[in-house]
Amino acid sequence: MKQTNKTIVTIAIFVATFMTAVEGTIVTTAMPTIVGSLHGIEIMNWVFSIYLLTNAMLTPIYGKLADKVGRKPIFILGTAIFIIGSALCGVSNTMMTLIISRAIQGIGAGAMMPVALTILADLYDAEKRAKMLGLNSTAWGVASVVGPLAGGFIVDTIGWHWIFFINVPIGLLLIGMILIFLVEPVRGQETKKMDFLGSFFLMLTLLSLLLAFQYLSDVGFQWSVGALLLLAVVALTAFVAVEKKAEDPVISLELFKNHLFVVVNVVAALASGFLMGVEVYIPMWMQGVLGLSAGIGGLVLAPLSILWVWGSSLASNWMRTKNIHWVLSISLLIVFVGGTGLFLVPTQTPFALFFLITAVTGIGMGATTVTSTIVSQNSVSSSQLGMATSFNTLVRTIGQTVMVSVFGITLNMVTSERLEQAALTSDPDIMNKLVNPQTAKLLSEDLLLSLRSVLYQGLHVVYGFAVLLILFALIFTQTLRKKHATID
Structure with a gap:
């Protein structure tokens, strides 16, 4: 029976972590050029915040799916969505299309990071996992140094579009590595229904909460912030009520x-x-x-x-x-x-x-x-x-x-x-x-x-x-x- 190649899968996880980590620093460096090209400085912050927002909203859903259907298909799905979002960012010709494309990128990234950490937990016992998580976290440190340098170089040579296009070949390589070298045990037929209602209320809670703090940072405490916080409380209350009765709760x-x-x-x-x-x-x-x-x-x-x-x-x-x-x-x-x-x-x-x-x-x-x-x-x-x-x-x-x-x-x-x-x-x-x-x-x-x-x-x-x-x-x-x- 074919076995998981721990070394190659671990390298794939490190690369995935680096790719999602560098996304923030490389885009920050290129943003002045992007704004100059596409115009729309007044909505520039949404290029960053929408990515974090969709990322956070989908993270718990992907985590549940990883438990139900397996780490491998969910990681591949997330990486594929991330690739599509990256390609769409690269061909964007307005700030609004760039923001929408970044939202798609975030939806994909919401699977990559938590599922990657779950795969590490599957591969290593607690002692070795601590060391692997430490090495994995260095990707964030490397990204903070490499991102600005790479972003500046790419913008100055081949154009800002390529800070997004470069994710496509790397993402395809990641999918290939996980597809070929990660072997998961066959899971039994899933009989419990996915908790769609609970997932909806959880996403609504996170969306309203994080949007409230985004607006709070931008414009201070206004009625819109209060309304969003109230919506978050209502959605959270509904989420808890649904989860108490759910056959297979999302959390x-x-x-x-x-x-x-x-x-x-x-x-x-x-x-x-x-x-x-x-x-x-x-x-x-x-x-x-x-x-x-x-x-x-x-x-x-x-x-x-x-x-x-x-x-x-x-x-x-x-x-x-x-x-x-x-x-x-x-x-x-x-x-x-x-x-x-x-x-x-x-x-x-x-x-x-x-x-x-x-x-x-x-x-x-x-x-x-x-x-x-x-x-x-x-x-x-x-x-x-x-x-x-x-x-x-x-x-x-x-x-x-x-x-x-x-x-x-x-x-x-x-x-x-x-x-x-x-x-x-x-x-x-x-x-x-x-x-x-x-x-x-x-x-x-x-x-x-x-x-x-x-x-x-x-x-x-x-x-x-x-x-x-x-x-x-x-x-x-x-x-x-x-x-x-x-x-x-």
Whole structure:
């Protein structure tokens, strides 16, 4: 009987992770050129947000399907949809068609990441899985470096359309690798009906919730945001009612009776929210407060990606000998140290010190992420593995989406208030000019120093909130019973 080729399938998963991870950074780099070509700067943000939105909406559905019909067909389906979306993005000739094509891309990507992690769980035991997840997470770090470089090169040489077209041959190669080298056991005939009504209410809940925070970030709290949040509550209530009666629920409510499963997923959401504060606002600190170039500003995040792998490896070793309460607590404490460092450092902190801070944060985040993923998978039966993995991926996305909006609103409120108090300038675009190294050069020295102080105060408050997230995660972790077993 033919066996799965672990090495080739694992490489395919790493490539899939890299391809979905690089999509964000490469598009960000090309966006000024795309806007110049297609016009429509006023709806530019939707090129990013619609991808995340459709991705999040479909993630739990794919997870359930992976449990019902198998990982292989769902991963291939998601990759095929991603390829189609990429090709349509490449041939788009208006911003609206690009946004619609990005929505299709996101629908495909919603299957690729969680199902890939589920395949890893099928292939490796808990100890080896921790190491593989650590290696897999480096794809995100590599993408953060390669994406901007590749995006700039492609745009300057063969045109922005090819940042999307390049996904087509890679995606086809992925499908071939999984089709040929992943061998799944034959599943019995599925007799339970798919929970379509529950799936609908779950997607409606996620759509209204994530749209609400997108609008909140764009226009502040208006009636439309309130209406969307109310719709999310109503849809969630309906979802719970449907799942209680469903023969085969898309997300089993029994999972939430498992205290360990609930804790690790709450921790995953809070830690992912914290991570957005680091990844989005450290480069802003480098450029706006220290006056460094964009390239150097982004470089300071490199230790986070590199040390993430070591943190994952540490967690895999700890989980063999220590209980889950201990492993999560230590992992979060390391993150807390890094976050507190960001909160406490003064305005003119030496550039090198940020390397130390992001290195510590990377170790803690690597350990926290791999622990929450593995414990989430191991706390359920094998028949619910896809569901548990996709739910873990989903809560991370929700944590990131919500906290990006909250951090953005916080920064805008604090900087606007400080500018008004100091009566520095009447220019509403002044903070954007500050964080752009090219336009910052045009500001007077006195104004530049004052604005940097204002930005520092705003970032200081953002990091205060970010540290609170980790503090809440630590407190929540203490509700775990210390008898929870090690991962063998």
